[in-house]
Amino acid sequence: MTTANKPVYDHVLTGGTVIDPASGVNAVLDVAINGATIAAVGSGLAEDAAKVTDCAGRWVLPGLVEGHTHIFQHVSKVGAPPDEAHLRRGVVAAADAGTAGASTFAAFRKLIVEPSPMRIVNFLNVSVLGLIDFRFGELMNPDTLVVDDALATAAANPDVVRGFKIRLSEDVVGEQWQTLLKKSLNLAEQAGLPLMIHIGETSEPLPIVLDHLRPGDIVAHCYTGKPHGILDGDQVLPAVMAARERGVLFDSAHGKSNLSFEVARRAIAQGFYPDVLGSDTSARNWHGPVFDLLTSMSKLIALGVPLTEAVARATVRPAEVLGLAVEGYGRLEPGGPAHVTVVEETAECVLPDAAGNTITAPRLEPTLVLHDGAAVETVPWRGLPAA
Ligand SMILES: [Zn+2]
Known part of the structure; x- marks a missing residue:
């Protein structure tokens, strides 16, 4: 960010692997957001951001x-x-x-x-x-x-x-x-x-x-x-x-x-x-x-x-x-609505099917959900034992 100028972006999600099947993107990139809109998807965007969220090791999805x-x-x-x-x-x-x-x-x-x-x-x-x-x-x-x-x-x-x-x-x-x-x-x-x-x-x-x-x-x-x-x-x-x-x-x-x-x-x-x-x-x-x-x-x-x-x-x-x-749903497109779901992989856990059979596998867990650019209050996985 240059000191004299206002930052270009309100919020940048940086360092995560962006998977956007609509555009074929599957790479470590930044996603920049202005207001309720995706402003850009690219590299080095965090330097021009008012707010930065580190998404390293996570997947940034539509x-x-x-x-x-x-x-x-x-x-x-x-x-x-x-x-x-x-x-x-x-x-x-x-x-x-x-x-x-x-x-x-x-x-x-x-x-x-x-x-x-x-x-x-x-x-x-x-x-x-x-x-x-x-x-x-x-x-x-x-x-x-x-x-x-x-x-x-x-x-x-x-x-x-x-x-x-x-x-x-x-x-x-x-x-x-x-x-x-x-x-x-x-x-x-x-x-x-x-x-x-x-x-x-x-x-x-x-x-x-x-x-x-x-x-x-x-x-x-x-x-x-x-x-x-x-x-x-x-x-x-x-x-x-x-x-x-x-x-x-x-x-x-x-x-x-x-x-x-x-x-x-x-x-x-x-x-x-x-x-x-x-x-x-x-x-x-x-x-x-x-x-x-x-x-x-x-x-x-x-x-x-x-x-x-x-x-x-x-x-x-x-x-x-x-x-x-x-x-604009289902994609991460500059100019489109800033709906973004950032997920991480959890440790292995037991997952059931509908017949009561189980597999042990990691789970995708949301760490950040943006709806029209605003953070949604997430809730924990309902399969966790009661605290
Ligand atoms: Zn049904």
Whole structure:
């Protein structure tokens, strides 16, 4: 800093390894911030800064984007608190995956989307009821799939509704899954939006379901250990590879009961990484086994997904899928919003999957979270023993 002049930058994060898959950057660089905006990414920027944060030995990532969560707190039994579960653990944008339906969307908007500093979008449940209480499948009465209501809600809320969601478990759709799926795909087509489907406990094998899907549609829970998953023995099903080939997307969506380390390990060994690395956080799992998005990333990294690939799938890829890349989410771009998540690797710890199996691996832990350039108060990992 020259003594006569004002510093050029408000804040510079220096010495960390910047991983920004959107621009291909993976190098020790400085990130300079002015106000709520990223001013520059480069070398030697700390000399011109009013404030410097040493990030040596850490990774400097774009603010994380959660592609699959349940945050309709106070209304749905599965709703986790949005900011506590996500923002304070390094996530700056999140997509709720079908907790709200057309009849509850106004409350979702008012109670969740508007008060949160995070950018929140959703996949609207095709049932007008949404996922209020997991004990009662929202499509057991198939008349709750009201096409006109879903379309009207999506049309009136294009800033939030970025797709539709149908859970295809037998206890949600009963015997009528094909009829309900076709109706859902039809309405998604009319709205020009993707459909996310939930697998694990479908009544028929996955290839039969995949046959229906269009490029851009999303299969949640790709590493589920429940029946009718993506594997045949050790191998990823040819129908799954073919679906990916034609543009169907796969979301890891860990959840309370849908990540099997065994399935994930085998699929990852064949290079089958999720397109979207979602945690499927909910009130049922945010104190374990999911905890948060960074912990879901840590598990898949431990099972063989390279760090940069995991980061891409929790930043720029979901931002693109959710239409948030145009708002600057998921990347560290000069001129873009200063959403930054700095992480360090912890010592090895025990991490569970959804079936109670464990691995021992290091974990990614946020040390600094910037939202619009301002530091967010983080909270400790919820897997730590009570003090
Ligand atoms: Zn979910």
